[in-house]
Amino acid sequence: MIDELSALERIRARFQKVSNSVFLGIGDDTAAVKVHPERLLLATTDSQVEDVHFIKKLISATDLARRSVAVSVSDIGAMGGIAKYFLASMGLSSQEDEAFLEELMDGFESGAKEFGLELVGGNLSSSNKIFIDITVLGEVEPQLIVKRNGAKPGDFLYVSGTLGDSALGHKLLASSKIAESDEYLIMRHKRPQPRLNLGRELAKKRLVSSMIDISDGLMLDLERISIRQGLGATIYVDRIPLSSNYKERISDFSRDIYSIALSGGEDYELLFSSAENKREEIKKVSKRLNIKITEIGKVTDKPPVRVLDRYETELKVRRKGFIHFL
Amino acid sequence: MIDELSALERIRARFQKVSNSVFLGIGDDTAAVKVHPERLLLATTDSQVEDVHFIKKLISATDLARRSVAVSVSDIGAMGGIAKYFLASMGLSSQEDEAFLEELMDGFESGAKEFGLELVGGNLSSSNKIFIDITVLGEVEPQLIVKRNGAKPGDFLYVSGTLGDSALGHKLLASSKIAESDEYLIMRHKRPQPRLNLGRELAKKRLVSSMIDISDGLMLDLERISIRQGLGATIYVDRIPLSSNYKERISDFSRDIYSIALSGGEDYELLFSSAENKREEIKKVSKRLNIKITEIGKVTDKPPVRVLDRYETELKVRRKGFIHFL
Numbered sequence: 001m002i003d004e005l006s007a008l009e010r011i012r013a014r015f016q017k018v019s020n021s022v023f024l025g026i027g028d029d030t031a032a033v034k035v036h037p038e039r040l041l042l043a044t045t046d047s048q049v050e051d052v053h054f055i056k057k058l059i060s061a062t063d064l065a066r067r068s069v070a071v072s073v074s075d076i077g078a079m080g081g082i083a084k085y086f087l088a089s090m091g092l093s094s095q096e097d098e099a100f101l102e103e104l105m106d107g108f109e110s111g112a113k114e115f116g117l118e119l120v121g122g123n124l125s126s127s128n129k130i131f132i133d134i135t136v137l138g139e140v141e142p143q144l145i146v147k148r149n150g151a152k153p154g155d156f157l158y159v160s161g162t163l164g165d166s167a168l169g170h171k172l173l174a175s176s177k178i179a180e181s182d183e184y185l186i187m188r189h190k191r192p193q194p195r196l197n198l199g200r201e202l203a204k205k206r207l208v209s210s211m212i213d214i215s216d217g218l219m220l221d222l223e224r225i226s227i228r229q230g231l232g233a234t235i236y237v238d239r240i241p242l243s244s245n246y247k248e249r250i251s252d253f254s255r256d257i258y259s260i261a262l263s264g265g266e267d268y269e270l271l272f273s274s275a276e277n278k279r280e281e282i283k284k285v286s287k288r289l290n291i292k293i294t295e296i297g298k299v300t301d302k303p304p305v306r307v308l309d310r311y312e313t314e315l316k317v318r319r320k321g322f323i324h325f326l
Numbered sequence: 327m328i329d330e331l332s333a334l335e336r337i338r339a340r341f342q343k344v345s346n347s348v349f350l351g352i353g354d355d356t357a358a359v360k361v362h363p364e365r366l367l368l369a370t371t372d373s374q375v376e377d378v379h380f381i382k383k384l385i386s387a388t389d390l391a392r393r394s395v396a397v398s399v400s401d402i403g404a405m406g407g408i409a410k411y412f413l414a415s416m417g418l419s420s421q422e423d424e425a426f427l428e429e430l431m432d433g434f435e436s437g438a439k440e441f442g443l444e445l446v447g448g449n450l451s452s453s454n455k456i457f458i459d460i461t462v463l464g465e466v467e468p469q470l471i472v473k474r475n476g477a478k479p480g481d482f483l484y485v486s487g488t489l490g491d492s493a494l495g496h497k498l499l500a501s502s503k504i505a506e507s508d509e510y511l512i513m514r515h516k517r518p519q520p521r522l523n524l525g526r527e528l529a530k531k532r533l534v535s536s537m538i539d540i541s542d543g544l545m546l547d548l549e550r551i552s553i554r555q556g557l558g559a560t561i562y563v564d565r566i567p568l569s570s571n572y573k574e575r576i577s578d579f580s581r582d583i584y585s586i587a588l589s590g591g592e593d594y595e596l597l598f599s600s601a602e603n604k605r606e607e608i609k610k611v612s613k614r615l616n617i618k619i620t621e622i623g624k625v626t627d628k629p630p631v632r633v634l635d636r637y638e639t640e641l642k643v644r645r646k647g648f649i650h651f652l
Contacts, residue, residue, distance in 0.1 A: 007427055011448065022411070025447070033446060033463070043446065044413075044448060044458070045413045049453045052451060052453060084347075087370075093489060096327055118348060119351075120351045122371060123459075124330055124334060125379070126375065127375045128455055135413060224584065239364055318369050
């Protein structure tokens with residue numbers, strides 16, 4: 001049995017020595033390499049595996065394919081980059097037919113259109129369980145790239161959108177108690193919206209000191225931009241942005257209204273840190289792009305990540321988010 | 327059930343309309359995109375799936391990882407390019423332990439060193455069967471890139487090395503009748519040698535009109551550089567280069583000495599076409615790099631691909647090579 005987090009740390013340690021042409025190697029959302037005097041090439045890869053990331057009967061092939069593209073594109077957005085091309089490596093079993101493949105293509109096509117990139121290559125293998133591995137290539141100007149490791153003590157922490165919808169939608173999907181009004185939460189799970197425009201805008205205006213897309217839950221991704229750099233964070237639980245649909249439905253799954261929003265994962269919202277004096281500009285970006293941005297706390301000068309209630313009492317939160325590794 | 331070849335044709339047809347920045351989209355060995363005024367970015371992806379491409383107990387994790395890198399790097403070589411970076415997306419089950427992961431890393435490291443590229447990113451997922459999906463990024467000068475579709479009627483056809491060793495090695499591995507002297511054939515299967523230097527040299531000297539690495543068997547890859555462009559080919563079966571190990575062992579598996587060499591697959595040797603007047607220069611490259619290059623026949627002006635014996639009698643050959651799709 002392999003612990004994904006410690007395994008990734010070891011891989012990182014082992015392959016961190018890279019040549020000068022590698023601007024950013026293993027360990028951030030995407031790799032960044034110098035292939036052009038004025039632009040960095042971004043490259044990121046992510047998989048969707050049957051019965052791990054999705055249950056075949058609960059998602060259409062079209063949504064599955066679009067989702068596979070969305071989660072990889074999201075990493076490009078978190079660097080402040082522009083997604084350009086993607087390659088799709090697929091493993092399909094003998095159960096899948098040509099109609100299934102056509103639907104996958106529909107999903108790739110719609111993802112390509114929606115996120116502004118092109119399918120340029122791929123591979124098709126046999127596999128007893130479906131997997132879809134997407135590699136997205138993008139680009140960003142070296143002076144605009146936003147990394148995970150730039151947060152400074154005192155920086156404010158922000159998240160886009162609302163958290164926990166996708167994880168709750170996933171629970172609803174897997175349950176047998178879906179109401180018509182649950183469509184919103186389920187769509188948030190099936191059709192995640194990577195924050196490409198927001199990430200790009202924040203980078204272009206140099207408003208953020210670090211940024212990450214929330215894929216494994218807020219708690220874990222907070223650690224990635226703070227504890228890994230020797231810093232900590234304090235966040236206020238009642239500032240966590242929740243959708244009205246989430247608030248209506250959460251009590252059927254958890255007595256703790258915030259647990260799924262804090263650790264549920266697969267939000268693909270952006271978490272970022274920003275100097276205090278950028279506050280007004282961030283509000284303007286939020287208004288102009290019509291994307292909710294919420295200030296949830298601050299970066300501190302040492303670990304841990306602390307979650308406080310409105311009375312400044314520290315809460316115990318499950319550290320790990322939604323880790324896909326068994 | 328999906329037919330891999332027809333599926334790939336449909337994917338190709340559907341995604342062939344690409345923007346001007348895409349020099350070469352789906353359908354060749356690798357994608358080529360313009361990211362730099364003087365160089366094209368090459369990107370290719372390939373998977374190794376447990377029980378499809380390998381049996382876990384028959385190959386070490388180190389060889390498996392190195393092999394995964396080798397087969398993707400091979401596609402870069404077939405374009406005349408230079409491999410630069412790779413991303414590794416892995417699916418591992420709860421049966422694999424940390425030692426297994428360390429061995430995979432050993433294989434990535436040795437492949438990286440051997441083929442001159444760097445690991446810059448990756449992903450780790452849970453999966454009930456192991457899969458390793460490698461995306462290799464490379465580069466090539468636009469004026470030197472070698473495509474699949476440049477062959478002309480009358481061009482000579484060449485292959486590097488010897489064919490069939492890997493497929494026979496695979497059969498030996500799966501059998502229980504391995505002799506000590508079979509080590510060579512088994513190594514040819516476990517540790518394929520992509521012809522990076524040869525591919526690059528042929529491209530730099532502009533000696534070839536089309537090139538492909540033989541991954542699915544000579545017959546199928548011959549079709550890819552001839553029939554798909556409306557051309558055909560005539561090859562002479564007794565010119566097919568066979569290793570002495572292959573010749574000694576083939577009779578235990580097939581009465582037809584050439585069948586596995588023609589259709590076995592996973593050779594990762596180069597198949598290329600070249601104008602008649604380049605013959606002497608090709609001999610010189612072969613000599614200088616100390617790599618066997620054999621002239622096996624000619625490109626013809628129309629399909630099919632014909633295989634002749636020494637009396638010019640046409641032989642019947644199973645069309646399909648080693649297609650991994652069930």
